[in-house]
Amino acid sequence: MQHPANDNPESPSQEGQNPEGHPAAQRALHWALAARARRGEPGVVVVGGGLAGLACAVRLAERGMPALVLEARRRLGGRASSAVDGQSGEEIDNCQHVTLGCCDRYLALLRTLGVLHTFAFSDEQWWRTSEGRLSHLRPSSWLPARTSMLPALLASHFLSPKAKLDLARACAAAAVVEREAMQQQSFAQWLDAHDQGELVREHFWTPLIVSACNATLEATSAASALHVVQGAVLPGPHASRIGLPTTPLRALYDPAREIISRAGGAVVEGAAVSAIDRGACGLVVRVGSTAVRARCVVVATPFEKATGLLASGAFASDPRVEQMRGLSHSPILGLHMRFDRRVMHEPHAVMLGTGVQWAFRKDDAGCVVHGVVSAADAWMNLSGAEIEARALADVRACFPLARVAKLERCRAVKERFATFVPSCSSHAHRARTAHEASPGLLIAGDHTDTGWPATMEGAVRSGEAAARAVVMAFAG
Numbered sequence: 274m275q276h277p278a279n280d281n282p283e284s285p286s287q288e289g290q291n292p293e294g295h296p297a298a299q300r301a302l303h304w305a306l307a308a309r310a311r312r313g314e315p316g317v318v319v320v321g322g323g324l325a326g327l328a329c330a331v332r333l334a335e336r337g338m339p340a341l342v343l344e345a346r347r348r349l350g351g352r353a354s355s356a357v358d359g360q361s362g363e364e365i366d367n368c369q370h371v372t373l374g375c376c377d378r379y380l381a382l383l384r385t386l387g388v389l390h391t392f393a394f395s396d397e398q399w400w401r402t403s404e405g406r407l408s409h410l411r412p413s414s415w416l417p418a419r420t421s422m423l424p425a426l427l428a429s430h431f432l433s434p435k436a437k438l439d440l441a442r443a444c445a446a447a448a449v450v451e452r453e454a455m456q457q458q459s460f461a462q463w464l465d466a467h468d469q470g471e472l473v474r475e476h477f478w479t480p481l482i483v484s485a486c487n488a489t490l491e492a493t494s495a496a497s498a499l500h501v502v503q504g505a506v507l508p509g510p511h512a513s514r515i516g517l518p519t520t521p522l523r524a525l526y527d528p529a530r531e532i533i534s535r536a537g538g539a540v541v542e543g544a545a546v547s548a549i550d551r552g553a554c555g556l557v558v559r560v561g562s563t564a565v566r567a568r569c570v571v572v573a574t575p576f577e578k579a580t581g582l583l584a585s586g587a588f589a590s591d592p593r594v595e596q597m598r599g600l601s602h603s604p605i606l607g608l609h610m611r612f613d614r615r616v617m618h619e620p621h622a623v624m625l626g627t628g629v630q631w632a633f634r635k636d637d638a639g640c641v642v643h644g645v646v647s648a649a650d651a652w653m654n655l656s657g658a659e660i661e662a663r664a665l666a667d668v669r670a671c672f673p674l675a676r677v678a679k680l681e682r683c684r685a686v687k688e689r690f691a692t693f694v695p696s697c698s699s700h701a702h703r704a705r706t707a708h709e710a711s712p713g714l715l716i717a718g719d720h721t722d723t724g725w726p727a728t729m730e731g732a733v734r735s736g737e738a739a740a741r742a743v744v745m746a747f748a749g
């Protein structure tokens with residue numbers, strides 16, 4: 274087993290964080306500014322080339338509106354991206370990213386980018402207990418969508434008859450609850466109110482909600498959790514269908530660059546915005562010593578970067594700045610593991626009763642496995658060797674084939690600032706796209722008030738909302 278280099282297993286996505294002054298970025302920026310000057314229109318600047326920023330710029334491009342996307346790192350995709358791993362030389366995602374059938378705006382963006390076909394979709398689910406027992410859930414083709422998983426759930430090994438009854442009662446209640454009224458209650462309290470026993474919490478609600486919301490049942494608001502239940506679980510397999518990219522995440526974004534530049538815009542990587550101000554005629558975005566004029570600026574960065582950019586200067590009194598300060602982070606751990614033989618047959622598995630919560634098969638042979646730990650606070654201060662030992666024990670518990678396999682490599686990627694916590698108080702701290710205090714200054718990102726937990730879908734929706742606000746600002 275190799276682990277020495279794992280002792281500081283931070284995210285490879287830290288690469289390129291401080292690129293200011295990078296000559297290639299400066300050349301690209303000046304070239305893009307020269308092209309803008311020729312058009313004679315200050316236009317739109319999007320700060321951040323994650324999914325929110327790219328969705329915004331792509332939707333504007335479709336309307337013939339050129340945007341200049343300024344991205345601090347030397348790659349696109351933000352928190353949903355890949356980078357070359359220094360240890361193995363392979364391109365690895367910072368973490369497995371899963372999409373669901375109900376994520377319709379993210380799927381629509383993939384379609385626009387022409388990369389939807391690179392995803393593998395499955396209506397089937399595999400659940401494994403820490404005793405190594407497997408339940409394979411397959412929707413029945415003869416029942417209506419809403420009830421088609423019922424026979425498989427009834428036959429499953431990981432829920433007792435009482436837990437199945439608990440689940441049925443809670444689903445019936447979730448179907449009729451008005452989730453917006455549930456902001457002040459935690460999901461754990463909602464489960465208490467619906468008499469959910471220990472087993473159904475441990476073996477159903479925890480894996481579902483912790484992975485979708487990246488927070489414990491106690492830390493997640495009932496409104497956020499019910500959003501997941503109503504959107505992804507209750508409608509049936511078309512909504513809960515699991516979609517996994519078959520290429521490194523970074524490959525998904527190249528077409529965005531093309532679409533944006535065809536509309537006359539540009540994407541400049543390695544361009545870290547240092548300030549956003551008001552100028553004599555519009556807004557001014559600063560990248561080092563370069564000032565970029567804009568009629569509209571879309572700040573599509575994580576919330577802590579947005580507050581950093583806006584808190585000093587012309588926008589300090591925008592109420593959204595103070596509002597965003599109330600959000601907090603929750604970490605995620607990604608585990609890239611390679612075994613000397615097949616350990617996994619199924620494409621993915623929910624792991625029950627272990628610290629590692631999900632496993633994804635990353636090769637046909639079943640030797641390369643990606644593990645995910647959401648709400649991973651307890652793992653953040655562990656060394657690479659400690660993480661490896663725990664992860665191996667968990668995989669061996671759930672996958673009997675792994676008990677005789679040798680772990681050849683384990684690369685742990687810690688994302689300490691993975692997502693905001695969708696707590697009872699978070700609702701009040703999610704910024705609106707536009708605010709009358711700051712005409713032309715729009716905020717996008719998974720943390721804004723989309724109603725979704727921090728997901729690719731939420732990020733894309735926020736970017737599309739910002740694009741609509743830009744169109745309105747130009748029309749008005």
Ligand SMILES: Cc1cc2nc3c(=O)[nH]c(=O)nc-3n(C[C@H](O)[C@H](O)[C@H](O)COP(=O)(O)OP(=O)(O)OC[C@H]3O[C@@H](n4cnc5c(N)ncnc54)[C@H](O)[C@@H]3O)c2cc1C
Binds near residue numbers: 582
């Ligand atoms: C480990 C992990 C696993 C996840 N798993 C899933 C999953 O399975 N399914 C799912 O739907 N979601 C998942 N998510 C959440 C998802 O990745 C995010 O919600 C989404 O990518 C956020 O997109 P965004 O555009 O809002 O922000 P970001 O992706 O953070 O993009 C913001 C961009 O702004 C740039 N930036 C910051 N400051 C500046 C500056 N000053 N100047 C210029 N640019 C700047 C950043 O470099 C970044 O590229 C996961 C997240 C993590 C971290």
